């Protein structure tokens with residue numbers, strides 16, 4: 001077991017680069033099943049969730065080779081139509097394989113997906129949408145069996161703009177017979193990136209990034225290459241590190257347009273933001289100010305994935321900030337760990353009230369989930385003294401080399417093995 005050992009309250013500064021987006025590349029990896037031949041993907045981050053998807057592709061029969069941040073995926077010979085339970089449980093995104101697998105093999109056998117414990121995460125929108133596209137689905141709790149000779153287009157209204165369900169519908173309809181319309185689709189940039197990859201392979205997807213998406217089914221897709229968009233959540237996390245501990249920090253390889261829901265929060269805290277090409281420069285004030293209300297919402301609202309990292313920052317800001325987590329019902333598990341640093345946070349159902357304190361103190365904490373883990377790293381960077389953050393497997397799902405990247409901008413942070421102490425030996429007194 002490993003932990004991060006962080007000596008806090010060190011000045012940060014300089015330049016930090018953002019890797020490719022996890023949430024964009026995962027559905028694209030699933031979509032490569034629709035292309036018979038070699039897909040080349042650039043800017044693919046080396047993350048455990050990405051590696052879990054690669055293992056699924058390999059199990060299905062694909063060949064996947066990595067050369068630095070480029071993946072070459074050949075799906076010419078798919079031999080399996082099932083995903084073993086241990087692979088499904090690795091991450092939530094494994095459900096995205098359902099649409100591509102049933103399209104490719106006419107039959108798919110999977111079990112419910114795993115992923116971060118951030119509340120109830122049903123998959124009804126995925127399954128009901130696939131049913132509307134003509135799939136026959138049976139479930140028995142531990143197994144989902146999906147069959148379709150050929151999916152057909154349909155009009156699908158999503159009761160919530162689910163990111164994953166929108167992706168599953170797009171993937172399932174590009175080769176379906178006829179036209180599919182998705183109403184109340186998710187608008188996240190990762191949806192647009194999936195559509196842009198599929199369109200470059202010959203798909204006909206219109207309106208990705210808007211609430212209504214139309215897909216005209218085509219006969220086949222041809223292989224192509226694609227560069228994955230930068231990870232806007234990683235960019236926001238580095239901006240948080242800069243806001244807390246740097247006078248100035250340049251975050252490189254960002255898409256400014258994707259950060260539109262995030263930037264106003266930083267300016268409200270008193271930071272100044274300068275954009276130039278793919279670079280974002282953040283200049284922090286002496287002391288950050290509170291942000292009155294932060295409500296997490298589907299894009300273009302404030303992202304739920306940034307709630308915990310922003311909370312770490314606001315725990316040291318002047319004044320009281322109020323969070324309303326409206327997307328997931330169990331996404332405050334990091335708060336009890338943040339309190340160990342001296343953060344003053346109270347929770348009532350979906351509302352968290354953060355009274356900013358002047359100083360945070362060192363603590364030994366454990367990640368509770370991916371973004372919650374990142375928030376603990378930020379709190380440790382801003383705390384006086386030496387802190388440790390354990391349960392790093394959560395953080396590895398979404399941040400490539402976090403300790404190396406942060407140390408390059410001045411953080412005193414290292415990876416250390418946790419020694420399980422030997423049981424105390426009692427002296428026998430005769």
Ligand code: UD1
Nearest residue numbers: 023093120121122123124125126162163164165305327328
């Ligand atoms: C994706 C992101 C995740 C992000 C989330 C919201 C990936 C790999 N993960 O997750 O980082 O936090 O979007 O921006 O892209 N819901 C249902 N039924 C369903 C599906 C979802 O009720 O069938 C609900 C969920 O319980 C949740 C809400 O819809 O309350 C949002 O979930 P969704 O947008 O689907 O998130 P994910 O795609 O799982």
